[in-house]
Amino acid sequence: MFDDLLTANERYASSFSLGHLTAPADKGFALVTCIDSRIDPLAVLGLEVGDAKVLRNAGGRVNDETLRSLILATNLLNVDRVAVLHHTDCAMASSQEEIARRVGERLGIDAPDRDFGAIGEGDPDEVLRADVERVRSAPLVHPDTHVVGWRYDVRTGRISEVC
Amino acid sequence: MFDDLLTANERYASSFSLGHLTAPADKGFALVTCIDSRIDPLAVLGLEVGDAKVLRNAGGRVNDETLRSLILATNLLNVDRVAVLHHTDCAMASSQEEIARRVGERLGIDAPDRDFGAIGEGDPDEVLRADVERVRSAPLVHPDTHVVGWRYDVRTGRISEVC
Numbered sequence: 001m002f003d004d005l006l007t008a009n010e011r012y013a014s015s016f017s018l019g020h021l022t023a024p025a026d027k028g029f030a031l032v033t034c035i036d037s038r039i040d041p042l043a044v045l046g047l048e049v050g051d052a053k054v055l056r057n058a059g060g061r062v063n064d065e066t067l068r069s070l071i072l073a074t075n076l077l078n079v080d081r082v083a084v085l086h087h088t089d090c091a092m093a094s095s096q097e098e099i100a101r102r103v104g105e106r107l108g109i110d111a112p113d114r115d116f117g118a119i120g121e122g123d124p125d126e127v128l129r130a131d132v133e134r135v136r137s138a139p140l141v142h143p144d145t146h147v148v149g150w151r152y153d154v155r156t157g158r159i160s161e162v163c
Numbered sequence: 164m165f166d167d168l169l170t171a172n173e174r175y176a177s178s179f180s181l182g183h184l185t186a187p188a189d190k191g192f193a194l195v196t197c198i199d200s201r202i203d204p205l206a207v208l209g210l211e212v213g214d215a216k217v218l219r220n221a222g223g224r225v226n227d228e229t230l231r232s233l234i235l236a237t238n239l240l241n242v243d244r245v246a247v248l249h250h251t252d253c254a255m256a257s258s259q260e261e262i263a264r265r266v267g268e269r270l271g272i273d274a275p276d277r278d279f280g281a282i283g284e285g286d287p288d289e290v291l292r293a294d295v296e297r298v299r300s301a302p303l304v305h306p307d308t309h310v311v312g313w314r315y316d317v318r319t320g321r322i323s324e325v326c
Binding site for chain 2: 005007008013022029035107112114117142161
């Protein structure tokens with residue numbers, strides 16, 4: 001099931017030249033974004049391997065677990081600027097009920113009673129602003145951290161500033 | 164603070180050619196890995212944009228929030244194989260107490276009483292096996308999902324199979 005990937009890794013390792021890199025983020029940047037396969041986090045921002053910490057979860061949401069990684073990044077790994085990047089056509093831009101219904105349908109069970117971190121069907125910028133505010137107000141994220149909210153358009157590759 | 168990144172995005176968008184991609188992962192694959200800036204998840208496995216869902220948190224740990232994304236990926240986004248990829252020289256390969264002490268020191272406060280998802284100083288393969296088992300036994304991850312545990316060597320670019 002995984003042979004294609006491991007064979008490709010052998011090729012990658014055979015010409016590997018990044019063994020000198022260290023853990024701190026060279027450009028002092030962390031990106032929180034979605035797991036969506038259409039987003040290429042480094043390329044989208046002109047970054048190289050070594051430049052940035054990248055956090056990814058369904059929706060690019062900021063929750064307690066996101067803050068865990070950001071507390072570590074801003075206090076111990078040289079990060080002093082953070083962008084939360086949501087995107088157009090996100091699978092999370094649906095209601096909690098609808099996502100639960102679809103998961104249950106696929107599993108052949110009743111809609112599970114579980115939080116799916118849905119963005120909902122309202123104004124997605126409101127959700128993004130709340131996520132950014134959650135980083136800004138987190139007591140253990142280093143207070144010198146600058147935080148912005150951006151939206152990525154999967155049709156154009158363009159980022160727009162939201163907050 | 165962010166002009167360098169937004170300017171680079173303008174360049175990226177000006178030659179963007181991936182607007183035809185859709186949300187499902189073309190190669191049916193999801194990778195759970197660390198936020199470490201030395202890891203280039205797609206390149207390491209010979210993947211292209213559109214091929215895979217990538218989940219990243221400090222340590223590449225599997226917790227309830229990781230499972231949220233994997234439930235969505237395996238039930239709604241075409242994923243039927245998952246790799247959990249931990250790595251050498253990980254900042255999380257330290258004790259909870261030591262990480263808390265260092266965060267507190269940086270913030271000028273007492274060591275915070277918070278879970279940092281530490282991997283600890285014991286056998287890291289044990290921690291990886293437990294994370295993989297957490298995916299395998301999660302009731303809402305689609306039961307047809309294949310799950311493996313790998314370790315990435317940041318000095319060589321090489322992946323080794325652990326479980």
